[in-house]
Amino acid sequence: MTTPGEHEALVRALLAVSRSMVAVAARNLAAMEADVTLPQYRALVLLATAGPQRSAGLAKELDVAPSTLTRMCDRLERKHLVRRFHRDNDRRSTWLALTPAGRDLVGVVMRERERELSAIVHEAKVDASQECLDLLDRIVAASGELPDAVWWERWEISADPVDGVMLP
Template identity: 85%
Template sequence: MTTLGGNEALVRALLAVSRCMVALADRNLAAMDSDVTLAQYRTLVELATGGPQRSADLARELDVAPSTLTRMCDRLERKHLVRRFHRVDDRRSTWLALTPAGRDLVGVVMRERLRELSAIVHDAKVDASQESVDLLDRIVEASGELPDAQWWQRWETSADPLDSVTLP
């Protein structure tokens, strides 16, 4: 068994919380009848977080093979959630961006997750101290993710306008 260091109880609690978060995201996607898998949703969230990206960079960020990303984005493009394009200054690379529909889907799922998390915290009768909130923020940042307020700011501008690029 792997040693977890001096924070074993915290690490195990976070592991349980991560299972809850994955289940919550999966439930929200299923309830929306969006026909988007969890892996596809993760791709949409990464595009919302990082903005338009080269497909090779996005595959690396998601830790998937470029061919896997291509097939996933084929499906997302057919659903009008992402689009491929070439930048005027980079005609060789294929870039990916959220469409307004893709951005909206991410926003709807995130808002529903926020609503459900609020209900869970209420039902658990949790009254979080600033110290515990700061701890969670540090964990989020250490994982490479954005704090919530920053994430929503990026989400607001994540659908790349068509007139700023040259389509293939």
């Protein structure tokens, strides 16, 4: 059983790791000159993870106002990274989906992050024990994220046709 002091130490260590992961993502986006902010990139990742979504649902997932999401998606649409559409059975809701270019951008950034994380793990001489891997898997699951293999499966189909219409 973890003591309160150990719990606090783990939370602080994870907070530091979280900052470093955000820094890795920001560096990768900047190096690619993708002209995408971290919040915009997070929206793209969520669309890659869950597929097409109602704009209201994506705003809730990102914890932003619908008007903020609208402006964000205006920018992403101008960059040809997302597209808006209406489903035949739901004309009132606006849906968002990745375009192939949006999916490819997410994939390239994720692969670059993987490369950089591999170098960090090598430099830190981290022991990839089963206990360490299990801990990380439990943290990923508790945070609501998908295991890596499942995430890549979802990414692979994230820009497939919607309602039989190929995305631009």
